[in-house]
Amino acid sequence: MLVSLFTCPLCHSPMQPAPDTWRCDGSLNPKQTAHTFDVARQGYVNLLPVQQKKSKAPGDSQASIEARKRFLNAGHYQVLQALIGQQMQQLLAKRGLEDEPSKTPANWLDIGCGEGYYTQAMAELESGLIDNLIAADISKPALVELAKVSKTTGKLWYQQDKDTSAGTTIIYPLVTSAANLPLSAHSMKGISSIFSPILPRAFAEVLTDDGYLIIAKPDAGHLASMREALFDDVREHDSDKFLQELSSEFTLIHTHRVSHELTLSANDLSDLMTMTPYAYRAKSEKRQALLDVVARQAFSTEAKFVVYVLQKAPNLSDAITHLL
Template identity: 35%
Template sequence: MNLLMCPVCREALKLTERTWRCENNHSYDVAKQGYVNLHVVQHKHSKNPGDTPESVQARRAFLSAGHYAPLQQTVVALIQKLRVENLLDIGCGEGYYTNAMQAEVLQCVGVDIAKNAVQVAAKLNKEVTWVVGTGATLPVLDHSIDLCTSLFSPIPQEEILRVLKPEGHLMVVTPAPEHLYAMRAALFEEVKLHEPHKFVEQLANDFELESEQVVQAKMSLSQQDLKNLIAMTPYAYKVKAERREALEKNEQFELQAQYQIYLFKKK
């Protein structure tokens, strides 16, 4: 079934050979890496939005080493239980989670605003429909999606409501209060605990919370893993250089990951 929507006229897109085309003849070619760019010029705020190539490579290296595997496995188990036909992963990045989710559904769409991240993701799994696009206009048809997932990504509420089927689900993964606390304490003078519950309040009018859980995982990071972790987080450009350098001198660093998972149902 076709899920993709033309970002210009909002009609359904159909894939013929290597081109997605709508009935108004807007067309979008599949790139040689295997993704389609539906992020049209009028929606762009910068030339290369999203993650930098450095942060994409750091994330790929860090996640490939398996440090966030407990989260990936928990997410996959939840999707298995839901038994959905299709899902849209919003902010899929370089595809670590999307790649694992794809095995549990008939159709999987991964969307991210960062073209360099989607290029990396597209090499990972040819079964996923990889799309460069924006949360401001999710590139899928109205009421076509069983499950939207947002893992450490924005939650474009109105757009999620538009694309979800009635009774569709939204899974949100966000840092739990103590996530990476030791690293943040080393990088910043003052550390505020994360406040995952704000998302529940933000979504309360349109979604009911079906389940929530916290996944904890101890990590013992080598120096290179630690550098990759810092580089893939937003802390990389907020922190003072000398604090970052001091932390990166550690040859081994003990750290606790703590993830909050929420499963919502559309009201």
């Protein structure tokens, strides 16, 4: 049973999962009444109140999700998926004070998880490393896809009592905002943000004191030949521009870079454009001209990624209080 892992997005009272309806206990609600959130038939839970939405249907569209599924499942970004899994494995299996691998299960948050390409790989890490994997995104269609796959693999959260064995990672697909995470303070051992928003204060709040943050971004030169074909003025990726704003809450401990040559068909390239901001930033005639060329000959470009591994910085005031 999860004890106060989840909190109500409306009143922040502790909330417990249940197969049909999640209900907070109302203890922090001035009216002392409980809020309820129904479980969708696919298995995700919508914890994004209407007052926290900036549009009627926030997040990625169904077309973008379908394009990303096809592109990623073809293995084009597998090198990034593997690198992230490797870094998580190393962090969670770190040796303890007695030089023995730590086997204490951890809670992990994959923020901006989309349809779950990276999330599903996280759930397949060494047994026992991750207990609860919180998959959060603002897009309801994306969470529908993730919940379906999680259920097929027997990892969906409400299957844990009847279908899963000890050591299995349990996935909780949640529609929610990164700025208003429905999670208890200091409840997450780690957070992964893969091409997703970076919110230092919100992340630090839900991480344990020694928690980790893994950030993946496009590196300089990412998809350079494609961007040159689509735009007259190509702006280079400034991948580390957010590190300064993170410095008050986190310490950078590792930086990793990985690249992969891509040879894309017209369908692959169309999916890649649809799943990225290029779908609306590039002029339609530029997109079509590139697709016409690729229809006759495969297109080559290079995917380049940078992965930052950070650790939550000690809270100096808390440390002084503890010493006193």
